[in-house]
Amino acid sequence: MARGFEVARNKLSETRIKALVKPGIYSDGDGLFLRIRAGGSKQWFFIYKRNGQRTELGLGGYGQGIAPVSLALAREKADAIRERLARGDDLHSRKTFLSVMDDVLDVKQASFKNDKHKAQWVMTLKKYAEPLHKLPIADITRDHVVEVLKPIWTKIPETADRTRQRIAAVIDHAKARGLYVGDNPADWRGGLKELLPARSKLSRGHHAAVGYKDLPLVVSNLRKSILQKSFG
Template identity: 30%
Template sequence: MTLLTGENAKTTITAKNYLTVPPGDYPCGDNLYLIVSPSGNRRWLFRYQRLGVKRRMGLGSAKLIKLSEARDKAIDARRLLAKDTDPREARDEARRAEGCPLFLRYANAWREIYEKSLRHRASRGKLKRIVEVFCKPLHQMRLDQIGTDQIIKLVLDPIRHQVENARDTRQRLKLIFDAAIADKHRTDNPADYETKLRPKLGKAPKRGRARGKHKAMSHHDLPAFTRKLAARPDLSARALEVTTLTVARTAEIMHMKWSQIDFDIGLWEIKAADMPQDTEGGESTKNDCDKLTPLPRQAIAVLRKLYDGRVCEYVFPGRDLKSPMSNNTMLKALKEISGDPTLTVHGLRGTFRTWAQDETDFEEEIVEHCMHHITGDAAEKAYKHGKALKKRRAVLQAWADFAATPPALKLVSAA
């Protein structure tokens, strides 16, 4: 590098002389330098220091880029430094993305379109978490440079023990790369399970619990349990009472709001669009219908007492009163009251289903409807417009009466 001395060191670079000055390094302000080699080649250079290390970034040939353009680039680079961004790394990233988009930019654009097809806020939140958190190691990689080995090592291996998260991430990655193929950014899918991932990963592990296998309490033990439950004064016990009497899902009880309850006609309504994700049962609404739940007399009595002392919009608020009660709060109470550490709150729905099957003659379709399971294929469901409120109210009232039966008698209300 040639250093300027004497008169040359004082030379001011202008739009008129930058193509004629002799060899040397000429400061132009804003960390910009004109570098003229002994052979006469001229280039613009941006010098800076980041994290204690001196660095430089070429801004192009002075024969192709004017002084004013070079100064603009230098100012842009200084702005990036002010935002704690390395200008050379930002430039290199932009160059990599010119031929093919980077994963994060493309995946976010895809997500904004795809999530419109998802009904539930929880599902949209899960998709965002997959793209932004689980797939973070892929963010700055070009779509066409991501291979199966990278997906396994960087994304799937770290969450392999999280069976559902690993499965959902793998499935969403496949959709993202399918879209990239459709947009001609790739010709193959590195996240295809059957042809790319399974031969290397082996068979995917099963979920920790199969749906419908949640440990349930025997219905013969329910009356004794509800008597113990009624004796507890805490809010978690009241949440378990309402859960038992309405056979609702855990998350539905957690997110129950006073605005959803009509005490005059004894109904609890949840709009399909507001149906929460069940954090314990792993399921949300199984259909596109609003959920109308007839409230048994016992449930209304519990809710009226709670209404008199309400403190926020949630029937069962959390500690900060701005969010719902945690599902673990009910689970802990269930285990303490029952004395069985293997039971789950979601299993109470199984208790109801077994009681209805073994002890009553209620129609199976109506019993399933009480659990918000609309039976039949797509064609049948299209013609089922009725809510069967009268029939479901009879089932749930019989269930509530059974739960309130003195344990020693164990009487069951007939259909």
């Protein structure tokens, strides 16, 4: 095989991984490995060989951080890499968020309601999602999305949520093209609700509750007001 690794896969299990404490490198087979460091952290990585050159790709940490990579997700990511290698893709020329974002804007060109709608999409993605632009789309995590949204989440909540939705649309586009593996990190149901500060609810149009003892007086005044408007 071009990668130079055994075909056998699925050597590890969740039970075994949780029990592993000795620093070292443990193979799940066919290029997928788990590295355990002296401090106890566990990191997934994939190794392949092409034209005699060995390359290592990090796939994320196991059981740590806001977006931990489970055994199942690590295998899913490894499968995506194997598919790209089989197609002869150059894994070093990975698309950035900005590149995929431009593709999405081109695809949506005909579906924008008007120029204003298009300008809103362009503005939110170019201005507020700017920290994501240079990142490889495949490497974007929930941490990155939170960093983008947190500064504007309570200041301009409506714009912030639209920015989140549009980031999610870019990543969904990447998933459809096989450029992103795993859950969409900008999906509200995927954990963002627990990671972003609560936003104050709009109080416009609401009045303070009337106490029980004050209710007769309020009703009396309301009746007088209605009568005055009717016969005034």
